[in-house]
Amino acid sequence: MKKNMGTADxxxxxxIAAIIGILYFTGIISGTLGLILLILAGVFVLTSFISFCPIYAPLGISTCSLKAKK
Structure with missing residues (x-):
């Protein structure tokens, strides 16, 4: 997997994942919507740590800086 996410991304x-987590665990969001958002937050954290977004790949998107591509 080639990295396709920059630092800002x-x-x-x-x-965003931290905000969703805080809202979920304080009870501001709950139920099915809360669980879906919590799963999305988990995906955001995972993709941030591996610097790869599977949705970006087929679309040809990369938020890496030009220096990182060389």
């Missing part, structure tokens, strides 16, 4: 995903 990774940080934004982790922040």
């Amino acid at each position: 990774r940080v934004i995903r982790i922040i």
Whole structure:
């Protein structure tokens, strides 16, 4: 897997995941929607750590900086 996520993209995903986690565990979001968002947050964290988004690959998107591509 070739990295296709830049630092800014990774940080934004982790922040969104943290916000979703806080909202879920404080009870602000719950039920089916809460579980779906919690799973999405987990996916965001996982993709941030491996720097690869499987949705970006077929679309040819890369948020890596130009220096990282060389």
